[in-house]
Amino acid sequence: MSVAEAVPNLLICLREGLEAGLVVTILLAAVRRLATPERPVSTTPVWLGVLGAVSVAGSFAAVLTYSTAALTSSARAAVAGVLSVLAVALVTAMIFWMRRTGASLSGQLRGEVARAAGLGAGVLAVTAFLAVGREGLETTLFVWTAIKAAGSTAAPLVGAALGLLIAFALCWLLFRQSVRLNLGVFFNRTAVLLIVIAAGVLAYGLGDLQEAGWLPGARWIAFDLTAHIDPNSWWVSIITGVTNLSPKMTVLQVVAWIAYLATVIPLFLRAGRTEPTEPAKAEPATAEPAPAASASDDEAHHADWWERVAGPRPVLVGATLVLVPVVAAAVAIALLPSADSGTARKVTVTADHCAPEWTSAVTGTQTISVHNSSGKSGEIDLVDADGAIAGEIENIGPGTTAELTATLNPGSYTIVCLLSGSPALSSPRVQATGPQTDAPQAFKPIRASDLRGPNDAYQSYVRQVLPRLTAAVGAVGRDLRARNIPAAQADWLLAQQEWERVGASYNSFGDAGTAVDGLPGGLPEGVDDPGFTGLHRLEYGLWHGQSPEQLLPVIDKLGADITAIGDNLTSTDIAGKPTTLPIRAHEILEDALRDHLSGLDDLGAGAAYPMTLADVEVTRAVLDQLGSLLDTRDPKLRPELTAKLDTLRTALLATQDNGRWRAPAQTPHAARQAVLAAIGGALESLDRVPRLLETRAN
Missing domain, CATH: 1.20.1420.20 (M75 peptidase, HXXE motif)
Known part of the structure; x- marks a missing residue:
């Protein structure tokens, strides 16, 4: 497992988790200070809203994972590319939003809590849900795209988990006033590294869109260093893991990476000079919020319909916030086509063996899930008796899993593993049985x-x-x-x-x-x-x-x-x-x-x-x-x-x-x-x- 591949997700989850934790801290502090003996205000709605935000993020992650698993490889590349670009846009907006509003975040949230408390506990739950949900969705999308960029290694997930754990620990310590941390400086300094990571995700996403045929220039290569450097070396793994850059990139990817950095970093630095703000500090639970103003009769009269319904029903609202995303995700996943994903054959590649599990085959469309545990990157080909390629994985990284999809006619097939710096390995030759299909004719690869x-x-x-x-x-x-x-x-x-x-x-x-x-x-x-x-x-x-x-x-x-x-x-x-x-x-x-x-x-x-x-x-x-x-x-x-x-x-x-x-x-x-x-x-x-x-x- 590469430590470098854990860094991007550790950073994003640390930042977003810390931001979400601060939001929750401020909300709880404001609720407690709003309470009086005559009018107690419970913190339960806040926790219900937070739980609903977590439910939305988890459901979103499930839909992303299972929906793309049911797509073809080109469709998965297109979805991953679009979501990568969207993730970069959201993270960039988040960076600038924190740059502008870090110092006034506490006051804004206190005002929202005061209004919500005046309208009812259910509205307070919705306020907490909206305040935390944005960070949850941004984090889910960015982490998912980073995982797709790294393949199926555990490092991105480990990095995300560590980032969240550190963020929650810091929030608890800040809440207890056990540590002091200048959060404004922390957010501003980590933002530059996050911008570099986002530039890599953007380049990776555009590469996916080129692979899917949505963007031109897939074969206009800016550089290809794979012939000169070992992509499995430790220093290449560190650069690739941290930046999401690769030894082989198209001109569009390089131009987009440079243009993003050249545009966003100066704008970020200029935003700090032109709109100076006081450093954001953690607000402990005992901090004194601004005087609470109860909602007026006129405000209550003009409240949105959901406010009038949600106000007196916090438990119903909380249950809705938690269960609706789960049910919606379950329905979406259940409605997706699953024939291919359910019948995927699983094979492994090691340093000495190529897909030994490949022992039988039938005609028709086959999906083969290939896990590369060889420690090297390479290419995987499914070839027929004449040496023609029926399906291929052009590049599979070490420790990753990729799917090979091919439509087979009656005949014999073998899987060939071409790993970096190693002689070609082959699986057992297998006879595909079944009726003739409308599979496109396979051809031997062109030789130089x-x-x-x-x-x-x-x-x-x-x-x-x-x-x-x-x-x-x-x-x-x-x-x-x-x-x-x-x-x-x-x-x-x-x-x-x-x-x-x-x-x-x-x-x-x-x-x-x-x-x-x-x-x-x-x-x-x-x-x-x-x-x-x-x-x-x-x-x-x-x-x-x-x-x-x-x-x-x-x-x-x-x-x-x-x-x-x-x-x-x-x-x-x-x-x-x-x-x-x-x-x-x-x-x-x-x-x-x-x-x-x-x-x-x-x-x-x-x-x-x-x-x-x-x-x-x-x-x-x-x-x-x-x-x-x-x-x-x-x-x-x-x-x-x-x-x-x-x-x-x-x-x-x-x-x-x-x-x-x-x-x-x-x-x-x-x-x-x-x-x-x-x-x-x-x-x-x-x-x-x-x-x-x-x-x-x-």
């Missing part, structure tokens, strides 16, 4: 060697495009020497389109590609930085009145950089790696949507549509190079892609005005929307290409 031929064809294609690019850049140079700026602008567009036809998506040619087509973002001097070179440097100069003398050196360097790409094509980052060709088929147009159609790379030419048209052409070329592999796995996919790319091409051509390209800002709204709809449809289908051609090591 299967993609060498298509990748060689792609590199040959690039070598044919690069001379055209060089010629177009040379034409721009001749135009500049003739001081013919309109001609230079027209030839620049031809050169930019030839570069797009190379297919260098997502900076896939590394520094060499950046030299040819880089943007000024991130450079110290922006567009005036000496490191800003290439086609977009030309674009900026041509459309911002720069002289030929300023731009001719850019032309000379650009020609040399293009030559360097041709000379080093086979060794240039991703361009020389066959396994990335299926990813390129999707990323070229995703790059166009991200950069061209959003205006991100427009430095004056307004050439988003002709550049995207060139991207359509190179996408077709890559699909042709992958044609035989795709047709074997999904014969209907390429015709579908051809139709969608034709639709996109038609929409792009429709943005022209008498044969002249218009910038998106000058294009009619309907035509712009048609382009966006067409590229969205094409990307949805193109996303299946890298999934169908996912590779395994040779």
Whole structure:
């Protein structure tokens, strides 16, 4: 069990438990001080309200746990992603709420208690329920998402339990005035660590949404350190456990993590400077509350209907608060489909054995619950007699449990365990008995060697495009020497389109590609930085009145950089790696949507549509190079892609005005929307290409 994985839940439960405990303490103190010999006020309604809040939190946790267990893996990923984002939003709001209202919390609650006591004991129970329930729901949601991020290890639950125990112990000591603690300082200082943890949960949640297909960019990897570091090492476990970051993250996850921290931490610090408050202190039971004001006749007359009903019936209200959430959760869980979860086979993976419990199988949809006790992370595959993968768990961490779902036809199947740093292990081979099903055809995984031929064809294609690019850049140079700026602008567009036809998506040619087509973002001097070179440097100069003398050196360097790409094509980052060709088929147009159609790379030419048209052409070329592999796995996919790319091409051509390209800002709204709809449809289908051609090591 990793101690680091317990830290996030320990912190959130300590904070939330302490906050809830303080609320209860203040409520009890206020009730006791409101009581008089003539008018006693019992604390029982407060405890009934607290018990109801606990009931809601527990019922919510039960629904989350059992409802997602009955969903498919992609649906579970979507639910976990949505709830993770929601948890981050709630925790962030809680942090700022405590920052603003910590000092006045006691006074606010005393006023609510005074009003509730005047209306009746049942209303007092509801007041306590509402005051404590918010913390309970926030804590439940955040703890649940942290547990999902860590897998099924016991560490998050242990951390949550320890946090609550420490919080309750501190509240009891504060109530007894046995310790003194500056709670304002405590909440403010732990808030920064909690913000870091929330940023990790946000990144994890967005990764889940990408896995479920709700967000794009699942294969746009920012970094993958798994080949260079051991994900099971103690220091990686500490970083992952505390921050919820992982050795492999997508660009969206990294950007969201950085953006969240860069936004929330300054706002939190500024809130402390602009709205100074006195540090929140624990209020003992003997503290003297503000003078209690009984509810007036007018207040009672205008009380909400639930106040009039609840006032004289505290026991009924308390029972309702406790039982209704339990009954509602039980009904929700009972109504959920349970066929899959009830028939899940349980198998284990150890350092020496792979799923020895796999001894029989039947046809149809099977759910296999795999527990990894090997101490290593890895991949679990269910393969048939031909080696085709019927189902898989792409990544399972040490000490975690994950479900593998597959639909089986008659035949033999074995489970293969590919653990980090270990040789492959296999379970016994089992014959699946039963009728034929409508299971999708399973295929052998693509090997890197299967993609060498298509990748060689792609590199040959690039070598044919690069001379055209060089010629177009040379034409721009001749135009500049003739001081013919309109001609230079027209030839620049031809050169930019030839570069797009190379297919260098997502900076896939590394520094060499950046030299040819880089943007000024991130450079110290922006567009005036000496490191800003290439086609977009030309674009900026041509459309911002720069002289030929300023731009001719850019032309000379650009020609040399293009030559360097041709000379080093086979060794240039991703361009020389066959396994990335299926990813390129999707990323070229995703790059166009991200950069061209959003205006991100427009430095004056307004050439988003002709550049995207060139991207359509190179996408077709890559699909042709992958044609035989795709047709074997999904014969209907390429015709579908051809139709969608034709639709996109038609929409792009429709943005022209008498044969002249218009910038998106000058294009009619309907035509712009048609382009966006067409590229969205094409990307949805193109996303299946890298999934169908996912590779395994040779």
